[in-house]
Each structure stands twice: as structure tokens, then as C-alpha cells.
Amino acid sequence: MNLRITDNNWSVTFDQEVNSNADKYLLGTYSNSFVIVAVYPTGVPDSWSQGGSVGQAISINNTLAYGTKKELSLRILNLLEFNSVSGNSYQLYYFPLDRLGTVAVKVWEYQGTTQNVTNEQLVAAIERDAVLTVDLSNIETKLNAICAYFGINNNPQQPTAEETLFFLFN
Secondary structure (H helix, E strand, C coil): CCCCCCCCCEEEEEEEEEECCCCCEEEEEECCCEEEEEEEECCCCCCCCEEEEEEEEEEECCEEEEEEEEEEEECCEEEEECCCECCECEEEEEECCHHHCEEEEEEEEECCCCCCCCHHHHHHHHHHCCCCCCCCCCHHHHHHHHHHHCCCCCCCCCCCHHHHHHHHHC
16 A cells, blocks of 8 residues: 555545435545545444445446445444546445445545555554544544454454454564
């Protein structure tokens, strides 16, 4: 991952409630490969962790072509990288799960320049960036954010937090 971490590199591009009874929602048009998507449900059990998915769409000869969908976790920051399309912009769609009801969806787009940075530096910068107002004060939330970034589902059927930390840092 090649991102230069500086203050205010992330810009909020979408911040509203959506209802999960639709097939998909357009979250906006993006030009950078890196976005963060957060999904916050209301009235669902805390044990629910799946937040639907997002997918990239590009226009080819006036027809939308969809890329791979990326799964989202609830209540955390999902850092996602999409393929650049020859410098062209792309549309980002949210595909909600029917059972979620109304959810708040927030999207940040990376606005910075690129240079070599480690994944740990990126996660640390996201957590301290003042633009992101999500409370990441407790260790479980931080571990969930890290696990989601690395594609690890941190639930009771998966490794414990200690096992996850061991896996990530050894």
C-alpha cells in the first residue's frame, strides 16, 4: 500500500441514512483508489457484524460495468482499495442487506499523494485523523477495525483478540 499520511487527507463524500429495502444506492463518483466506508445500523443486535457490500462501477460505451463487490462490517471503518481505471473516475454503489433496515452510511475518499507507507502507519493515521469522528477509544473497536482491514472476521467463531494480535504482528 502506497499512501502518504498527512493531516486531513480524507474527505467526507457521502453521509446520510439509507433504507435497506433498495437493491443499491449510489454513494458518489470517485477518482482515488482508496475509500473508507462506515455502516452504522439502528435497532439491530450488537452481535450482527455484516453490513452489506460496496462495488465499483465504470461506464463503458454508456453501459455500467460492475467490478468485484467488497464486503463491509458494521460499526467500524472499512478501508477499501479499488482498481484505478486509467485515471478515470468510477461510481461506488452500496448494496445493503435487507434485514438491516435503516443504516447511516459514511464514505471518506483519500485526497493525499502517494509514497511508501506501511499498513500499520496507515491504520494509525486513520485512527488519529481529526476528520474521522468515529470513536475508536477502546481496544475492541480498534482490533475490529484492524481485523476488517486485513479481512479477518473477529467474532466468537474466529480467533480471540490475543490470537489475532499474534497473527498480525508475528
